[in-house]
Amino acid sequence: MRKCARFAATFLSVSVLALSAQAADLRSLKEPAKIAGVFPRAAQLRLVNVWAMWCVPCVAEMPDLRAIDDAFGAEVAMAGVSLDDMLPDASPKPVVKFLDQHKIAFPNVYYTGNPDALGDYLKFNGEIPITIVYDGAGKELWRHQGRIDRNQTIARLRELLRRKR
Amino acid sequence: MKKSLLLVTILLAAVACSADEVALGANAPEFSLVNAADGKTVAMKPADGNLKVVVFTCNGCPYAKAFEPRIIEIAKRFQPKGVQFYAVNPNDDAKYDVETFANMKARAAEKEYPFPYLKDGDSKVAHAYGARVTPHVFVVDGKGVVRYRGYVDDSAKPEDRKTTGLTDALNSLLNGREIANSDTRAFGCTIKWKS
Numbered sequence: 001m002r003k004c005a006r007f008a009a010t011f012l013s014v015s016v017l018a019l020s021a022q023a024a025d026l027r028s029l030k031e032p033a034k035i036a037g038v039f040p041r042a043a044q045l046r047l048v049n050v051w052a053m054w055c056v057p058c059v060a061e062m063p064d065l066r067a068i069d070d071a072f073g074a075e076v077a078m079a080g081v082s083l084d085d086m087l088p089d090a091s092p093k094p095v096v097k098f099l100d101q102h103k104i105a106f107p108n109v110y111y112t113g114n115p116d117a118l119g120d121y122l123k124f125n126g127e128i129p130i131t132i133v134y135d136g137a138g139k140e141l142w143r144h145q146g147r148i149d150r151n152q153t154i155a156r157l158r159e160l161l162r163r164k165r
Numbered sequence: 166m167k168k169s170l171l172l173v174t175i176l177l178a179a180v181a182c183s184a185d186e187v188a189l190g191a192n193a194p195e196f197s198l199v200n201a202a203d204g205k206t207v208a209m210k211p212a213d214g215n216l217k218v219v220v221f222t223c224n225g226c227p228y229a230k231a232f233e234p235r236i237i238e239i240a241k242r243f244q245p246k247g248v249q250f251y252a253v254n255p256n257d258d259a260k261y262d263v264e265t266f267a268n269m270k271a272r273a274a275e276k277e278y279p280f281p282y283l284k285d286g287d288s289k290v291a292h293a294y295g296a297r298v299t300p301h302v303f304v305v306d307g308k309g310v311v312r313y314r315g316y317v318d319d320s321a322k323p324e325d326r327k328t329t330g331l332t333d334a335l336n337s338l339l340n341g342r343e344i345a346n347s348d349t350r351a352f353g354c355t356i357k358w359k360s
Contacts, residue, residue, distance in 0.1 A: 054227035055354055086352065087231050088322050114327060116319045119350045126316075126352035127297050146355070 024099030025107040026082070026092055032121035035081060036138060038107050043077030044164055045141070045157060046134045050122065052083040053098055057147040058129040062102045064150035069106050071154050075161055080108035083128060086115055133160065186295035186314050189347055193219070193305040194293035198253065198283035201269035207281045209251055211309030216248045216338055218331065219303045220317070221285075221296040223256045224272050225263040226354035229299040231321040233276060236300065239317070240279050243335050250280035255291030256299070256357040264357070288358050298353030304334050312338060315349025 029035060039046045049065055051058035069078050080099075084090050092110045099108060111118060115126070124130045124145070131153070132143040141160055144153070187193065193211040200207050209217065220236055222229045240250040258264040266284055273282040285291055294303055304313035313334035320326045330349045337344040 052228075056357075057355060083352075086321055087227055114319060114325065115352045116316075116328075116350055119352070125297065126350040127355055128352075 024096045024104055026096050026099065026110050027107065028092065028110045028112055030111075030113040032111075032113060032118045035079065035109055035121075038079045038109060039077045040074070041136070042074060044075045044136050045077070045160055046136070046138075047076060047078045047131060047157070048081060048122070048134070049078070049129060049131045050081045050083065050118075050124070051129045052086065053095060054084065054087060055128050061129060061147045062098075062104065064148055064153070065106075066102060066104055067150050068148075068153055068157070069104075072157065076157055078106040080104070080106065081118070082108055082110050083115065083118075085110060085112045133157065135164070186297070187293070187303065187311050189311055189314065191311050192309050193217075193303065193311050194290065196253075196285075196290045196293070198285055198290065199266075200281040201254075201266050201284055202273040202278060202282050207251070207283060211305050212307070213309075214307040216307060216335065217305040218243075218248060218250045218335070219253060219294065219305065220250070221253050221255055221291055221294070221299055221301040221356070223254045223264055223299045223354070223357075224268055225256065225261055226299045228321065228353045232300045232317050235317055235321075237276065237279060239332055239335075243339075244279060246339055248335060248339075251283060252278065252280055253283045253285050253290055254299075255285040255288040255296065257288070257359040258286070259359070261357055286359075288356065291356055291358075296356060298351050298355055300353055301351040302331050304331070304338070306338060313344055313347045313349075315351045319349070 027038065035048065053059060065078065082095050084095050095110060119126050122132060127145060129147060130143065130145050131148050133141045135141055142156060195209060195211055197206055197208040199205070209219070222236070244250065254264060254269055256264040262268070269282050269284060300317055302315060302317055303311055306312050313330070315330055317331045318326050319328045319330065328346060330346060334344045334347060
């Protein structure tokens with residue numbers, strides 16, 4: 001009986017560890033310029049997606065972003081920038097839960113700075129979602145405002161990678 | 166024939182590009198829409214001598230809802246000074262049930278809107294103003310000229326607010342001053358256009 005209890009306890013603790021290992025990579029940032037630091041240096045292309053849970057097309061394209069991330073290796077690095085903190089009484093917890101539910105493996109920024117400062121930094125008009133692709137040196141190569149098309153985005157990224165070779 | 170085709174192409178291109186915000190200094194588009202609160206038609210005559218605020222908003226967008234109390238507060242503060250407020254809902258209610266006329270009426274009653282809540286059923290008014298998101302604000306002077314466009318404030322959180330775009334614009338215009346920042350960036354939920 002004791003053995004059974006010990007086994008159950010061990011199983012439970014292992015399960016908890018496994019679950020916590022799945023927790024999304026969500027980093028709070030206030031300064032837009034620090035977003036670049038989220039990417040690994042080796043990536044040839046860096047994709048930034050600005051989104052929020054309160055944005056219907058942003059939520060709708062989350063499975064597409066996951067598929068795009070799955071379609072590439074280390075040559076393409078992705079990062080999300082969540083604007084959920086723009087709402088009063090917001091917290092990162094539901095965002096982590098949402099990212100976990102969608103099995104998002106790429107890092108996300110929980111942006112706590114001024115929305116206008118982010119708009120200036122990424123040069124967009126405030127309408128989300130927006131997806132921007134940069135090269136490894138930070139030069140912008142492509143951007144798309146509104147919901148992305150999974151296949152077209154993958155094709156565009158492949159084309160950009162080809163051009164770099 | 167070729168000229169006609171070219172003209173049609175140019176016209177179509179102009180319609181396709183109509184999503185740009187109406188320019189500062191341009192004449193504001195006139196509109197006539199039904200108020201969900203009481204079922205009466207409200208006509209907005211841009212050059213009627215009154216300062217006006219046209220705010221594109223809706224029932225469903227959490228960011229628009231976060232600004233709702235602030236818009237009501239600003240309206241209550243400036244209406245006694247002669248400023249007229251028009252809340253316009255441009256979202257497609259066929260796809261989004263929350264935006265139906267009945268739900269708009271219920272929201273206007275629940276929140277005690279001090280302004281008409283107008284149904285822009287085919288999003289024509291939003292297209293004419295080049296509104297992109299909810300909330301998206303335009304201020305029109307008494308001559309019908311667009312004098313401010315963009316956000317209500319730069320943050321929905323009072324503690325993070327650095328600039329109060331709409332309030333500053335109204336105070337400047339009422340006091341005969343230039344608006345320091347007349348073109349701001351409206352954040353919010355994309356308008357759910359009727360396709």
